Amino acid sequence: MxxxxxxxxxxxxxxxxxxxxxxxxxxxxxxxxxxxxxxxxxxxxxxxxxxxxxxxxxxxxxxxxxxxxxxxxxxxxxxxxxxxxxxxxxxxxxxxxxxxxxxxxxxxxxxxxxxxxxxxxxxxxxxxxxxxxxxxxxxxxxxxxxxxxxxxxxxxxxxxxxxxxxxxxxxxxxxxxxxxxxxxxxxxxxxxxxxxxxxxxxxxxxxxxxxxxxxxxxxxxxxxxxxxxxxxxxxxxxxxxxxxxxxxxxWHNKPYLGFGPSAHSFDGKNIRRWNVANNHLYVKNIQKNTPYFEQEILTVENLFNEYLMTKLRTIEGIDFKYLSKNFPNKYSTRILEQIKLLNASWYNLNENRLNLTPKGWLISDFILKKLFI
CATH class of the missing domain: 3.80.30.20 (tm_1862 like domain)
Incomplete structure (x- = not known):
C-alpha cells in the first residue's frame, strides 16, 4: 500500500x-x-x-x-x-x-x-x-x-x-x-x-x-x-x-509520491526525491520537460538513522526483530550499548522493542544524537 x-x-x-x-x-x-x-x-x-x-x-x-x-x-x-x-x-x-x-x-x-x-x-x-x-x-x-x-x-x-x-x-x-x-x-x-x-x-x-x-x-x-x-x-x-x-x-516507511512544489517522495526502499521549492521554476521545468526535482540514494547508515528518527517519535518505538532483518547486527548492538548509558526514565526497553517515555520524548533530539550512526 x-x-x-x-x-x-x-x-x-x-x-x-x-x-x-x-x-x-x-x-x-x-x-x-x-x-x-x-x-x-x-x-x-x-x-x-x-x-x-x-x-x-x-x-x-x-x-x-x-x-x-x-x-x-x-x-x-x-x-x-x-x-x-x-x-x-x-x-x-x-x-x-x-x-x-x-x-x-x-x-x-x-x-x-x-x-x-x-x-x-x-x-x-x-x-x-x-x-x-x-x-x-x-x-x-x-x-x-x-x-x-x-x-x-x-x-x-x-x-x-x-x-x-x-x-x-x-x-x-x-x-x-x-x-x-x-x-x-x-x-x-x-x-x-x-x-x-x-x-x-x-x-x-x-x-x-x-x-x-x-x-x-x-x-x-x-x-x-x-x-x-x-x-x-x-x-x-x-x-x-x-x-x-x-x-x-x-512513520512506517511506506512508499509515497509527493506532487507539487517542494513536495517529497519516497520509494519505500532507498530513494528519496524532492521537488524544487519555487512555483515559477516548478511550472517552467514541467512545461519544458526538464528536471524539476533532486533525489538521493540512501545508504544503509542513512536508512538506519531515518528508522530511528521516525520510529522513536511513535509509541511503538524500535522493533529489534525488524532491525535484525534489515541491518547489520552491529547496529542493534550499538543501540543497546548507547541507550543503557542514558537515564532509565527516558525509555522502555525489552528484548524486542525500545520506545521513549514522555520524558524521553521531551529530549528526543538529544537521545537520537546519541544513537545515530
Missing amino acids: AGIYIHIPFCHQRCSYCDFHFSTLLKHKEKVIDALLTEIEVRKNELSAPIETIYFGGGTPSVLSEKELATLLDFIFKFYDCSQVKEITFEANPEDLSMAYLKMLKKNGINRISIGTQSFVDEELRLMNRKHSAKQGISVIKNIQDAGFENFTADIIYGINKNYKKNLAENIKVLQSLQIPHFSAYALTIEEKTLLNKKVKTGEFSILPDDAYEYCFNTLHAFAQENDFLHYELSNYAKPGFKSLHNSNY
Missing part, C-alpha cells in the same frame, strides 16, 4: 511562524495546478502498489475551487490504483470552511479534514498573524460535525507567550467540549526566515524558557491519558479509531 501527497503552495496571508513553501500570489494558481496535473500523469508508472491514502497539504488547500479539487482527484484516480483508498485528508483554514464548502468536500470524496486552528485564544491567534478568530475556529468545528464529518483533526501550537498556562487551559477546554477526535500539538519554534524571528532579533518577541514547553507537553499528555486519547506520536493524539493513517504510513 502507498500514499499520495499533493502540495497546494498558496496562502491568503503569511503567518508569523511559518517557513513552509507557499505564495500569496493566487493569480498563478491555474498555472501551478496545470503543472500538478502533468506531474500526476507523467509519474504514473512510479508506483505499482495500490493507493491507501491521499493528502492535500500546503500552503492552504482550501484555496481550491470545486472544479480544481475535482480535477486533481480525477487525475489521481485515473492514473493510479485507488480501489483501496481508505483516507483522503484535506487541510483547511477555518475562515475558508463555509457549510457550502464543507458539503462540496464531502461530495468529492474527502473523508478527513485537518483544520489549521492553531489556537482557540484570540491573543495567540493575533501573535501568529492568523486570519480567523477563536470564535470562528469553534464555529467551524461545529459546522464540520454538522456536515457529517466524523474524522477530523485540529492543530494546536503551544508556548506562545507568558500566558501559556492560561491559554493552554483554554485550548484544552475547547478540545474537550467539542469532542474533537484527533489533535496535533506543537511547541512554537522560531524558524530563520519568519516574521517571529525578526521580532526576536529586535526584542519585540521573547522565546519562553524550556520549562514552559515542558509544562505544556506534560499537561497535554496528562489530558490525553485522562480523556481516552492515545498519545501515539510525539505531536499527535487520537481517540480510538482516529489515528492519521497517512502520517502513520510515513
Whole structure:
C-alpha cells in the first residue's frame, strides 16, 4: 500500500511562524495546478502498489475551487490504483470552511479534514498573524460535525507567550467540549526566515524558557491519558479509531509520491526525491520537460538513522526483530550499548522493542544524537 501527497503552495496571508513553501500570489494558481496535473500523469508508472491514502497539504488547500479539487482527484484516480483508498485528508483554514464548502468536500470524496486552528485564544491567534478568530475556529468545528464529518483533526501550537498556562487551559477546554477526535500539538519554534524571528532579533518577541514547553507537553499528555486519547506520536493524539493513517504510513516507511512544489517522495526502499521549492521554476521545468526535482540514494547508515528518527517519535518505538532483518547486527548492538548509558526514565526497553517515555520524548533530539550512526 502507498500514499499520495499533493502540495497546494498558496496562502491568503503569511503567518508569523511559518517557513513552509507557499505564495500569496493566487493569480498563478491555474498555472501551478496545470503543472500538478502533468506531474500526476507523467509519474504514473512510479508506483505499482495500490493507493491507501491521499493528502492535500500546503500552503492552504482550501484555496481550491470545486472544479480544481475535482480535477486533481480525477487525475489521481485515473492514473493510479485507488480501489483501496481508505483516507483522503484535506487541510483547511477555518475562515475558508463555509457549510457550502464543507458539503462540496464531502461530495468529492474527502473523508478527513485537518483544520489549521492553531489556537482557540484570540491573543495567540493575533501573535501568529492568523486570519480567523477563536470564535470562528469553534464555529467551524461545529459546522464540520454538522456536515457529517466524523474524522477530523485540529492543530494546536503551544508556548506562545507568558500566558501559556492560561491559554493552554483554554485550548484544552475547547478540545474537550467539542469532542474533537484527533489533535496535533506543537511547541512554537522560531524558524530563520519568519516574521517571529525578526521580532526576536529586535526584542519585540521573547522565546519562553524550556520549562514552559515542558509544562505544556506534560499537561497535554496528562489530558490525553485522562480523556481516552492515545498519545501515539510525539505531536499527535487520537481517540480510538482516529489515528492519521497517512502520517502513520510515513512513520512506517511506506512508499509515497509527493506532487507539487517542494513536495517529497519516497520509494519505500532507498530513494528519496524532492521537488524544487519555487512555483515559477516548478511550472517552467514541467512545461519544458526538464528536471524539476533532486533525489538521493540512501545508504544503509542513512536508512538506519531515518528508522530511528521516525520510529522513536511513535509509541511503538524500535522493533529489534525488524532491525535484525534489515541491518547489520552491529547496529542493534550499538543501540543497546548507547541507550543503557542514558537515564532509565527516558525509555522502555525489552528484548524486542525500545520506545521513549514522555520524558524521553521531551529530549528526543538529544537521545537520537546519541544513537545515530
